[in-house]
Amino acid sequence: MRSGRNKQAALCIALMALFLLSACGSHTGLAGTSSTQGSNTISVVAAENFYGSIVRQIGGKHVSVTSMLADPNVDPHSYESNVDQVKAVARAQLVIANGGGYDDWMDKLLSSTPSSERKVIKGFDVAPNKLPDNEHVWYSPDNAKNIASAIADTLKTLDTAHAAEYAQNLIIFERELSKINQKMDEIRSKYANAPVGLTETILRYQTGPMGLRVLTPDEFQKALAEGNDPPANTVITAENQINQRQIKVFIYNQQTQSAITTKLMSDARARNIPVVPVTETMPPDQTYQSWMLTQLEKVEQALASNK
Numbered sequence: 401m402r403s404g405r406n407k408q409a410a411l412c413i414a415l416m417a418l419f420l421l422s423a424c425g426s427h428t429g430l431a432g433t434s435s436t437q438g439s440n441t442i443s444v445v446a447a448e449n450f451y452g453s454i455v456r457q458i459g460g461k462h463v464s465v466t467s468m469l470a471d472p473n474v475d476p477h478s479y480e481s482n483v484d485q486v487k488a489v490a491r492a493q494l495v496i497a498n499g500g501g502y503d504d505w506m507d508k509l510l511s512s513t514p515s516s517e518r519k520v521i522k523g524f525d526v527a528p529n530k531l532p533d534n535e536h537v538w539y540s541p542d543n544a545k546n547i548a549s550a551i552a553d554t555l556k557t558l559d560t561a562h563a564a565e566y567a568q569n570l571i572i573f574e575r576e577l578s579k580i581n582q583k584m585d586e587i588r589s590k591y592a593n594a595p596v597g598l599t600e601t602i603l604r605y606q607t608g609p610m611g612l613r614v615l616t617p618d619e620f621q622k623a624l625a626e627g628n629d630p631p632a633n634t635v636i637t638a639e640n641q642i643n644q645r646q647i648k649v650f651i652y653n654q655q656t657q658s659a660i661t662t663k664l665m666s667d668a669r670a671r672n673i674p675v676v677p678v679t680e681t682m683p684p685d686q687t688y689q690s691w692m693l694t695q696l697e698k699v700e701q702a703l704a705s706n707k
Contacts, residue, residue: 442558445488447497447506449681450538451523451547453688455496458552458569462562466492469503472655472679481509489513493558496551500524500535519554526550531604533622536680539605541580544688548573576689583696584610591648591703597641597668599652599661600625603678606696615641624656635660642667649702651676674702 441464446452452467459465466488468481489495489506490513497506499522510520524535527543537543552570556563584606592611598604601621607614620634630638641647642664650668652661654677668675676698682691 442494442555443488443492444494444496445485445492447495447503448538450688450691451496451498453682453686453691454544454548454573455494455551455555457573457687458548458566459555460565460569462559462565463555468506469681470684472681472683481505486513490515492518494519494521494554496521496523498523498535498538500530500537502535519558521547521550521554523547529605531601531608534601534604534625536602536605538688539602539692540609541577541584541692543605545574545577548577573689576687580689580692580696583693583700587612587696587700587703591700594649594703595641595647597638597647597650597664599664600656602653602680603651615647624653624658624661627656629658630660638664639667642671642673645671645673647673648706649674649676649699651678651699653677654679655681672706674706676702 441462442459444452444455444459444463444465446455446465446467447469449467449470452465452470455463456465466485468485486509489509495506495510495518497503497520502524510518523543524530524537526547527537527540528546529540529543530537538547548570552566555566559566588609588611593613594611595613595615596607597616598607598614598621599616601618602625604614604621617630617634617637620630620638623630623634642650650665650673652665652675665675676695678695679691682688686694
């Protein structure tokens with residue numbers, strides 16, 4: 401354990417990091433969520449709330465989790481930490497982030513609150529299935545399975561007394577996770593090769609396994625995912641695909657809308673093309689599995705309504 405003086409020094413450094421991060425642009429702050437089980441629990445910080453959901457399911461009553469990015473109505477690429485969140489990172493025994501360039505701000509918080517005892521898991525590093533230039537690895541249920549396994553192994557290391565419980569909770573998690581793959585298989589069996597439009601790359605981890613044919617230019621999706629304006633020719637292509645009804649469903653990222661995506665959504669609705677929202681972070685009062693299943697069901701319903 402670190403001495404009280406070292407803890408105070410780490411906290412001071414963390415608070416300095418807070419002000420440095422807050423000064424980098426005028427971004428909207430995202431309120432985190434936390435669950436406190438007791439003083440004997442493992443203190444966990446999840447950069448994103450979907451990872452918070454996974455660790456809660458596996459850790460159960462033995463973990464206290466703070467999720468930083470927890471608002472599905474705000475662009476997760478813009479982040480501004482607050483004092484409580486910086487303190488949570490400073491005292492965390494386990495930190496779970498995505499990595500892969502998605503949440504580099506967490507690296508700054510970790511480096512500014514050093515701890516030799518803290519464990520860190522990055523979903524991108526653990527995920528076996530990575531698409532090119534696409535850090536949204538949590539959208540793959542197979543990746544989520546591997547990440548959950550890494551979380552269970554780490555909790556067993558931190559708390560050997562409850563290792564059997566973590567193992568059992570992992571089995572339960574995987575059982576619920578299998579329902580996502582089942583739903584994706586159902587959609588594939590009914591709608592394989594159906595043409596769809598995407599505003600961003602986040603759903604590519606699911607459209608591929610479902611056999612859906614994404615027509616929207618890759619450059620368009622990547623530009624929006626990175627917060628940039630897409631090339632003009634790709635915008636024209638996306639507009640033509642809607643105006644000529646070349647796609648069956650238009651799927652957009654609800655958290656990173658722009659004037660371009662708003663117009664495309666309006667055009668799609670005007671031509672009776674179903675519009676389906678998806679989010680990068682999990683809505684409140686859901687689990688990772690229920691979130692993914694709800695979105696997939698909406699995609700399925702949209703495809704069924706526009707055969």
